[in-house]
Amino acid sequence: MALDPSTLLILTIALAAAASLYLTVEWSVVRERSLLLWSSGFAIITVGSFLALLRSRGYLLVGIWFANGLLIAAHACFLAGVAGFMRTRISRAWWLIALLWLLMLLLPTHAWWSRVMLGLQSLMIAVLTLRASSLLRPHGASLSVGAVQLRYVLLIHGLFYLAKAVSALALGAVVDLAAFGGTLIQISLVEGSMAVMLIALSMTGTERHRREERIGQLAARDPLTGLLNRRALQARAPALIAQASQAHPGALLLIDIDNFKQVNDLHGHAAGDKLLEALSTLLREVLPDDALAARLGGDEFAILLPDGRQAQVAHIGEQLRQAFVHVTQTAVATPEAVSLSVGVSLFSTAALDLAGLMARADAALYEAKRAGRNQIVITPSNAA
Numbered sequence: 001m002a003l004d005p006s007t008l009l010i011l012t013i014a015l016a017a018a019a020s021l022y023l024t025v026e027w028s029v030v031r032e033r034s035l036l037l038w039s040s041g042f043a044i045i046t047v048g049s050f051l052a053l054l055r056s057r058g059y060l061l062v063g064i065w066f067a068n069g070l071l072i073a074a075h076a077c078f079l080a081g082v083a084g085f086m087r088t089r090i091s092r093a094w095w096l097i098a099l100l101w102l103l104m105l106l107l108p109t110h111a112w113w114s115r116v117m118l119g120l121q122s123l124m125i126a127v128l129t130l131r132a133s134s135l136l137r138p139h140g141a142s143l144s145v146g147a148v149q150l151r152y153v154l155l156i157h158g159l160f161y162l163a164k165a166v167s168a169l170a171l172g173a174v175v176d177l178a179a180f181g182g183t184l185i186q187i188s189l190v191e192g193s194m195a196v197m198l199i200a201l202s203m204t205g206t207e208r209h210r211r212e213e214r215i216g217q218l219a220a221r222d223p224l225t226g227l228l229n230r231r232a233l234q235a236r237a238p239a240l241i242a243q244a245s246q247a248h249p250g251a252l253l254l255i256d257i258d259n260f261k262q263v264n265d266l267h268g269h270a271a272g273d274k275l276l277e278a279l280s281t282l283l284r285e286v287l288p289d290d291a292l293a294a295r296l297g298g299d300e301f302a303i304l305l306p307d308g309r310q311a312q313v314a315h316i317g318e319q320l321r322q323a324f325v326h327v328t329q330t331a332v333a334t335p336e337a338v339s340l341s342v343g344v345s346l347f348s349t350a351a352l353d354l355a356g357l358m359a360r361a362d363a364a365l366y367e368a369k370r371a372g373r374n375q376i377v378i379t380p381s382n383a384a
Protein backbone atom coordinates (compact mmCIF):
# COMPACT_ATOMS: atom_id res chain seq x y z
CA MET A 1 0.00 0.00 0.00
CA ALA A 2 1.48 3.36 -1.02
CA LEU A 3 1.19 5.82 1.84
CA ASP A 4 0.63 9.44 1.04
CA PRO A 5 3.77 11.28 2.29
CA SER A 6 1.88 14.57 2.68
CA THR A 7 -0.63 13.03 5.07
CA LEU A 8 2.15 11.41 7.08
CA LEU A 9 4.07 14.68 7.24
CA ILE A 10 1.00 16.61 8.37
CA LEU A 11 0.44 13.98 11.06
CA THR A 12 4.06 14.31 12.20
CA ILE A 13 3.79 18.11 12.26
CA ALA A 14 0.68 17.91 14.44
CA LEU A 15 2.15 15.31 16.82
CA ALA A 16 5.51 17.05 17.16
CA ALA A 17 3.87 20.44 17.77
CA ALA A 18 1.60 18.91 20.41
CA ALA A 19 4.57 17.16 22.05
CA SER A 20 6.56 20.40 22.09
CA LEU A 21 3.67 22.31 23.63
CA TYR A 22 3.01 19.58 26.20
CA LEU A 23 6.66 19.46 27.28
CA THR A 24 6.81 23.27 27.48
CA VAL A 25 3.81 23.30 29.82
CA GLU A 26 5.47 20.56 31.89
CA TRP A 27 8.68 22.62 31.97
CA SER A 28 6.80 25.74 33.11
CA VAL A 29 5.78 23.77 36.23
CA VAL A 30 8.88 21.66 36.92
CA ARG A 31 11.56 24.05 35.54
CA GLU A 32 13.88 21.20 34.55
CA ARG A 33 16.22 22.11 31.69
CA SER A 34 15.92 18.67 30.11
CA LEU A 35 12.20 19.29 29.46
CA LEU A 36 13.02 22.51 27.63
CA LEU A 37 15.65 20.76 25.48
CA TRP A 38 13.24 17.96 24.62
CA SER A 39 10.52 20.48 23.85
CA SER A 40 12.95 22.34 21.56
CA GLY A 41 13.72 19.04 19.82
CA PHE A 42 10.05 18.56 18.97
CA ALA A 43 9.69 22.20 17.91
CA ILE A 44 12.60 21.67 15.51
CA ILE A 45 10.92 18.50 14.13
CA THR A 46 7.73 20.54 13.60
CA VAL A 47 9.60 23.17 11.59
CA GLY A 48 11.64 20.55 9.69
CA SER A 49 8.55 18.53 8.72
CA PHE A 50 6.77 21.69 7.64
CA LEU A 51 9.69 22.72 5.43
CA ALA A 52 9.84 19.18 4.01
CA LEU A 53 6.12 19.34 3.21
CA LEU A 54 6.62 22.63 1.39
CA ARG A 55 9.61 21.20 -0.47
CA SER A 56 7.58 18.19 -1.63
CA ARG A 57 5.08 20.64 -3.11
CA GLY A 58 7.74 22.60 -4.93
CA TYR A 59 8.27 25.45 -2.45
CA LEU A 60 11.95 25.36 -1.60
CA LEU A 61 12.57 27.95 1.10
CA VAL A 62 16.03 27.18 2.56
CA GLY A 63 18.29 24.77 0.67
CA ILE A 64 17.20 21.31 -0.43
CA TRP A 65 18.60 19.40 2.59
CA PHE A 66 17.84 21.89 5.36
CA ALA A 67 14.63 20.19 6.46
CA ASN A 68 16.39 16.80 6.80
CA GLY A 69 19.29 18.43 8.62
CA LEU A 70 16.89 19.79 11.22
CA LEU A 71 16.06 16.23 12.25
CA ILE A 72 19.71 15.82 13.32
CA ALA A 73 19.51 19.03 15.36
CA ALA A 74 16.33 17.75 17.03
CA HIS A 75 18.00 14.49 18.06
CA ALA A 76 21.00 16.45 19.38
CA CYS A 77 18.52 18.30 21.62
CA PHE A 78 17.12 14.95 22.79
CA LEU A 79 20.64 13.78 23.68
CA ALA A 80 21.43 17.01 25.55
CA GLY A 81 18.13 16.69 27.42
CA VAL A 82 18.85 13.09 28.43
CA ALA A 83 22.35 14.09 29.63
CA GLY A 84 20.75 16.85 31.73
CA PHE A 85 18.18 14.45 33.12
CA MET A 86 20.90 11.95 34.09
CA ARG A 87 23.08 14.77 35.53
CA THR A 88 25.97 13.79 33.25
CA ARG A 89 28.06 15.86 30.89
CA ILE A 90 28.50 14.84 27.30
CA SER A 91 31.83 15.21 25.54
CA ARG A 92 32.48 18.37 23.52
CA ALA A 93 33.32 16.11 20.60
CA TRP A 94 29.56 15.93 20.00
CA TRP A 95 29.78 19.47 18.60
CA LEU A 96 31.47 17.87 15.59
CA ILE A 97 28.01 16.64 14.63
CA ALA A 98 26.92 20.28 14.27
CA LEU A 99 29.87 20.86 11.93
CA LEU A 100 29.07 17.77 9.88
CA TRP A 101 25.46 18.91 9.76
CA LEU A 102 26.46 22.26 8.25
CA LEU A 103 28.74 20.55 5.73
CA MET A 104 25.94 18.21 4.67
CA LEU A 105 23.76 21.16 3.79
CA LEU A 106 26.28 21.90 1.02
CA LEU A 107 25.71 18.51 -0.67
CA PRO A 108 24.58 18.85 -4.28
CA THR A 109 20.96 18.37 -5.29
CA HIS A 110 21.51 15.49 -7.72
CA ALA A 111 19.45 12.30 -7.09
CA TRP A 112 22.56 10.29 -6.21
CA TRP A 113 23.28 12.74 -3.38
CA SER A 114 19.80 12.06 -2.09
CA ARG A 115 21.01 8.59 -1.10
CA VAL A 116 24.20 9.98 0.47
CA MET A 117 22.23 12.59 2.39
CA LEU A 118 19.77 10.01 3.71
CA GLY A 119 22.57 7.60 4.66
CA LEU A 120 24.67 10.19 6.52
CA GLN A 121 21.68 11.84 8.16
CA SER A 122 20.36 8.47 9.37
CA LEU A 123 23.79 7.50 10.69
CA MET A 124 24.11 10.70 12.71
CA ILE A 125 20.61 10.36 14.12
CA ALA A 126 21.33 6.73 15.02
CA VAL A 127 24.56 7.69 16.84
CA LEU A 128 22.87 10.53 18.75
CA THR A 129 19.86 8.42 19.70
CA LEU A 130 21.80 5.31 20.72
CA ARG A 131 24.09 7.47 22.88
CA ALA A 132 21.04 9.01 24.57
CA SER A 133 19.62 5.53 25.18
CA SER A 134 22.91 4.31 26.66
CA LEU A 135 23.03 7.31 29.04
CA LEU A 136 19.71 6.14 30.45
CA ARG A 137 21.24 2.91 31.77
CA PRO A 138 20.82 2.88 35.53
CA HIS A 139 24.20 3.39 37.26
CA GLY A 140 23.51 2.03 40.71
CA ALA A 141 20.30 4.00 41.19
CA SER A 142 17.16 2.52 39.69
CA LEU A 143 15.35 4.45 36.97
CA SER A 144 11.68 5.39 36.94
CA VAL A 145 9.29 3.55 34.62
CA GLY A 146 9.18 6.60 32.31
CA ALA A 147 12.97 6.69 32.05
CA VAL A 148 13.18 2.96 31.30
CA GLN A 149 10.50 3.37 28.61
CA LEU A 150 12.43 6.29 27.14
CA ARG A 151 15.60 4.20 27.10
CA TYR A 152 13.99 1.40 25.09
CA VAL A 153 12.05 3.70 22.76
CA LEU A 154 15.30 5.53 21.96
CA LEU A 155 17.14 2.23 21.54
CA ILE A 156 14.60 0.93 19.00
CA HIS A 157 14.44 4.32 17.27
CA GLY A 158 18.27 4.42 17.08
CA LEU A 159 18.50 0.86 15.72
CA PHE A 160 15.84 1.71 13.12
CA TYR A 161 17.95 4.66 11.94
CA LEU A 162 21.06 2.49 11.86
CA ALA A 163 19.25 -0.03 9.63
CA LYS A 164 17.97 2.87 7.53
CA ALA A 165 21.50 4.23 7.07
CA VAL A 166 22.79 0.82 5.99
CA SER A 167 19.89 0.28 3.57
CA ALA A 168 20.26 3.75 2.07
CA LEU A 169 24.02 3.45 1.57
CA ALA A 170 24.52 -0.26 0.89
CA LEU A 171 21.34 -1.60 -0.70
CA GLY A 172 20.08 -0.63 -4.11
CA ALA A 173 16.82 0.82 -2.72
CA VAL A 174 15.15 3.68 -4.53
CA VAL A 175 15.73 6.87 -2.57
CA ASP A 176 14.26 10.18 -3.63
CA LEU A 177 14.44 12.29 -0.55
CA ALA A 178 13.29 15.51 -2.16
CA ALA A 179 10.02 14.04 -3.45
CA PHE A 180 9.58 11.45 -0.68
CA GLY A 181 9.79 8.62 -3.20
CA GLY A 182 10.78 5.04 -2.36
CA THR A 183 9.57 2.46 0.18
CA LEU A 184 12.39 3.22 2.62
CA ILE A 185 11.30 6.83 2.99
CA GLN A 186 7.65 5.84 3.32
CA ILE A 187 8.44 3.38 6.11
CA SER A 188 10.56 6.05 7.74
CA LEU A 189 7.68 8.55 7.71
CA VAL A 190 5.43 6.04 9.49
CA GLU A 191 8.15 5.23 12.06
CA GLY A 192 8.75 8.97 12.52
CA SER A 193 5.20 9.77 13.57
CA MET A 194 5.08 6.76 15.90
CA ALA A 195 8.45 7.67 17.43
CA VAL A 196 7.36 11.26 18.07
CA MET A 197 4.39 9.99 20.06
CA LEU A 198 6.27 7.34 22.06
CA ILE A 199 9.33 9.47 22.81
CA ALA A 200 7.19 12.41 23.97
CA LEU A 201 5.02 10.17 26.16
CA SER A 202 7.99 8.62 27.95
CA MET A 203 9.73 12.01 28.32
CA THR A 204 6.78 13.55 30.16
CA GLY A 205 6.75 10.63 32.62
CA THR A 206 10.44 10.86 33.54
CA GLU A 207 10.65 14.29 35.17
CA ARG A 208 7.21 14.08 36.76
CA HIS A 209 8.17 10.84 38.48
CA ARG A 210 11.41 12.37 39.73
CA ARG A 211 9.54 15.40 41.08
CA GLU A 212 7.06 13.19 42.92
CA GLU A 213 9.94 11.17 44.36
CA ARG A 214 11.62 14.37 45.56
CA ILE A 215 8.42 15.62 47.18
CA GLY A 216 8.03 12.22 48.89
CA GLN A 217 11.61 12.39 50.20
CA LEU A 218 11.12 15.95 51.50
CA ALA A 219 7.88 14.97 53.25
CA ALA A 220 9.70 12.16 55.08
CA ARG A 221 12.54 14.34 56.44
CA ASP A 222 12.99 16.69 59.35
CA PRO A 223 14.01 19.96 57.67
CA LEU A 224 16.66 20.97 60.24
CA THR A 225 18.60 17.73 60.60
CA GLY A 226 17.65 15.81 57.46
CA LEU A 227 16.83 12.77 59.61
CA LEU A 228 13.51 10.95 59.22
CA ASN A 229 10.54 12.66 60.84
CA ARG A 230 8.09 10.94 63.18
CA ARG A 231 5.65 10.04 60.39
CA ALA A 232 8.38 8.44 58.26
CA LEU A 233 9.64 6.46 61.25
CA GLN A 234 6.12 5.19 61.90
CA ALA A 235 5.84 4.13 58.26
CA ARG A 236 9.19 2.31 58.14
CA ALA A 237 9.36 0.83 61.64
CA PRO A 238 6.93 -2.12 61.21
CA ALA A 239 9.12 -3.83 58.57
CA LEU A 240 12.20 -3.55 60.80
CA ILE A 241 10.36 -4.66 63.96
CA ALA A 242 8.91 -7.68 62.11
CA GLN A 243 12.46 -8.98 61.41
CA ALA A 244 13.22 -9.38 65.13
CA SER A 245 13.81 -12.88 66.55
CA GLN A 246 15.65 -14.43 69.52
CA ALA A 247 18.67 -14.90 67.26
CA HIS A 248 18.42 -11.36 65.79
CA PRO A 249 16.99 -8.99 68.41
CA GLY A 250 16.35 -5.33 67.63
CA ALA A 251 16.49 -2.18 69.75
CA LEU A 252 14.70 1.14 70.02
CA LEU A 253 16.71 4.01 71.50
CA LEU A 254 15.06 7.23 72.67
CA ILE A 255 17.55 10.05 73.03
CA ASP A 256 16.90 13.37 74.75
CA ILE A 257 19.40 16.19 75.14
CA ASP A 258 19.94 17.21 78.79
CA ASN A 259 19.61 20.89 79.70
CA PHE A 260 19.14 21.88 76.09
CA LYS A 261 16.96 24.79 77.13
CA GLN A 262 20.04 26.46 78.66
CA VAL A 263 21.75 26.48 75.26
CA ASN A 264 18.80 28.30 73.73
CA ASP A 265 18.40 30.68 76.64
CA LEU A 266 22.08 31.61 76.96
CA HIS A 267 23.37 31.33 73.39
CA GLY A 268 20.28 31.80 71.26
CA HIS A 269 18.07 29.57 69.15
CA ALA A 270 20.62 29.41 66.33
CA ALA A 271 23.22 27.87 68.69
CA GLY A 272 20.56 25.35 69.75
CA ASP A 273 19.88 24.51 66.11
CA LYS A 274 23.59 23.98 65.49
CA LEU A 275 23.75 21.55 68.36
CA LEU A 276 20.78 19.60 66.98
CA GLU A 277 22.56 19.41 63.64
CA ALA A 278 25.79 18.32 65.34
CA LEU A 279 23.91 15.49 67.05
CA SER A 280 22.39 14.36 63.75
CA THR A 281 25.88 14.32 62.20
CA LEU A 282 27.09 12.17 65.09
CA LEU A 283 24.19 9.80 64.57
CA ARG A 284 25.07 9.42 60.90
CA GLU A 285 28.70 8.71 61.79
CA VAL A 286 28.08 6.23 64.58
CA LEU A 287 24.99 4.33 63.47
CA PRO A 288 25.13 1.36 61.07
CA ASP A 289 23.66 1.92 57.59
CA ASP A 290 20.60 -0.23 58.24
CA ALA A 291 19.50 1.77 61.31
CA LEU A 292 16.52 4.15 61.17
CA ALA A 293 17.23 7.51 62.82
CA ALA A 294 14.47 10.08 63.35
CA ARG A 295 13.99 13.41 65.06
CA LEU A 296 10.69 13.17 66.91
CA GLY A 297 10.56 16.90 67.69
CA GLY A 298 12.39 19.43 69.90
CA ASP A 299 15.51 17.76 71.35
CA GLU A 300 14.15 14.21 71.17
CA PHE A 301 15.43 11.56 68.75
CA ALA A 302 14.55 7.90 68.14
CA ILE A 303 16.71 5.18 66.63
CA LEU A 304 15.67 1.72 65.52
CA LEU A 305 18.53 -0.75 65.31
CA PRO A 306 18.12 -4.08 63.51
CA ASP A 307 21.12 -5.43 65.48
CA GLY A 308 19.87 -5.05 69.05
CA ARG A 309 22.30 -7.27 70.98
CA GLN A 310 22.69 -5.64 74.38
CA ALA A 311 26.48 -5.25 74.20
CA GLN A 312 26.25 -3.71 70.73
CA VAL A 313 23.53 -1.26 71.78
CA ALA A 314 25.39 -0.28 74.94
CA HIS A 315 28.50 0.36 72.84
CA ILE A 316 26.67 2.57 70.35
CA GLY A 317 24.87 4.49 73.12
CA GLU A 318 28.13 5.05 74.97
CA GLN A 319 29.90 6.21 71.80
CA LEU A 320 27.14 8.75 71.16
CA ARG A 321 27.03 9.95 74.74
CA GLN A 322 30.78 10.53 74.98
CA ALA A 323 31.11 12.13 71.54
CA PHE A 324 28.20 14.50 72.26
CA VAL A 325 29.61 15.61 75.63
CA HIS A 326 32.87 16.33 73.85
CA VAL A 327 31.04 18.49 71.28
CA THR A 328 29.06 20.48 73.86
CA GLN A 329 32.06 21.01 76.14
CA THR A 330 33.96 22.69 73.34
CA ALA A 331 30.99 24.45 71.69
CA VAL A 332 28.68 25.85 74.39
CA ALA A 333 29.26 26.96 77.98
CA THR A 334 26.24 26.32 80.26
CA PRO A 335 25.78 26.19 84.06
CA GLU A 336 24.79 22.53 83.83
CA ALA A 337 26.34 20.01 81.44
CA VAL A 338 24.57 19.56 78.12
CA SER A 339 24.64 15.81 77.56
CA LEU A 340 22.53 12.89 76.34
CA SER A 341 20.10 10.69 78.23
CA VAL A 342 19.21 7.47 76.43
CA GLY A 343 16.38 5.05 77.15
CA VAL A 344 16.53 1.73 75.32
CA SER A 345 13.93 -0.93 74.69
CA LEU A 346 15.34 -4.21 73.36
CA PHE A 347 13.00 -6.58 71.50
CA SER A 348 13.35 -10.12 70.17
CA THR A 349 9.79 -10.59 68.90
CA ALA A 350 7.34 -8.36 67.08
CA ALA A 351 4.97 -8.61 70.06
CA LEU A 352 5.11 -4.86 70.62
CA ASP A 353 4.52 -2.30 67.89
CA LEU A 354 6.41 0.99 67.62
CA ALA A 355 4.07 2.73 70.09
CA GLY A 356 4.55 -0.07 72.64
CA LEU A 357 8.33 -0.01 72.24
CA MET A 358 8.30 3.79 72.51
CA ALA A 359 6.41 3.62 75.80
CA ARG A 360 9.01 1.21 77.22
CA ALA A 361 11.95 3.25 75.94
CA ASP A 362 10.32 6.39 77.32
CA ALA A 363 10.10 4.79 80.77
CA ALA A 364 13.81 3.90 80.52
CA LEU A 365 14.62 7.46 79.42
CA TYR A 366 12.71 8.82 82.40
CA GLU A 367 14.83 6.53 84.61
CA ALA A 368 18.01 7.93 83.06
CA LYS A 369 16.87 11.52 83.65
CA ARG A 370 15.82 10.74 87.22
CA ALA A 371 19.14 9.06 88.00
CA GLY A 372 21.02 12.26 87.16
CA ARG A 373 21.04 12.44 83.28
CA ASN A 374 24.04 11.78 80.98
CA GLN A 375 23.51 8.02 80.98
CA ILE A 376 21.93 5.04 79.23
CA VAL A 377 19.24 2.82 80.72
CA ILE A 378 18.47 -0.41 78.86
CA THR A 379 15.25 -2.41 79.27
CA PRO A 380 15.92 -6.02 78.19
CA SER A 381 13.53 -7.77 75.80
CA ASN A 382 12.25 -10.30 78.36
CA ALA A 383 10.70 -7.38 80.23
CA ALA A 384 8.17 -7.03 77.40
Ligand SMILES: Nc1nc2c(ncn2[C@@H]2O[C@H](COP(=O)(O)OP(=O)(O)OP(=O)(O)O)[C@@H](O)[C@H]2O)c(=O)[nH]1
Pocket residue numbers: 224256257258259260261262264268269270271272273276297298299369373
Ligand atom coordinates in the same frame (compact mmCIF):
# COMPACT_ATOMS: atom_id res chain seq x y z
N1 LIG B 1 17.08 25.62 68.95
C1 LIG B 1 15.97 24.88 68.96
N2 LIG B 1 15.31 24.66 70.10
C2 LIG B 1 14.21 23.90 70.09
C3 LIG B 1 13.69 23.36 68.90
N3 LIG B 1 12.58 22.66 69.20
C4 LIG B 1 12.40 22.75 70.54
N4 LIG B 1 13.39 23.51 71.08
C5 LIG B 1 13.63 23.86 72.48
O1 LIG B 1 14.16 22.71 73.12
C6 LIG B 1 13.99 22.89 74.51
C7 LIG B 1 13.56 21.56 75.09
O2 LIG B 1 13.71 21.66 76.42
P1 LIG B 1 13.37 20.48 77.39
O3 LIG B 1 13.71 19.16 76.82
O4 LIG B 1 11.99 20.66 77.92
O5 LIG B 1 14.35 20.83 78.58
P2 LIG B 1 15.87 20.55 78.77
O6 LIG B 1 16.53 21.84 79.07
O7 LIG B 1 16.45 19.76 77.64
O8 LIG B 1 15.78 19.70 80.05
P3 LIG B 1 15.82 18.13 80.26
O9 LIG B 1 15.37 17.45 79.02
O10 LIG B 1 14.91 17.88 81.40
O11 LIG B 1 17.23 17.83 80.58
C8 LIG B 1 12.96 24.01 74.70
O12 LIG B 1 13.62 25.16 75.13
C9 LIG B 1 12.41 24.25 73.28
O13 LIG B 1 12.09 25.61 73.04
C10 LIG B 1 14.38 23.63 67.68
O14 LIG B 1 14.02 23.21 66.60
N5 LIG B 1 15.52 24.39 67.76
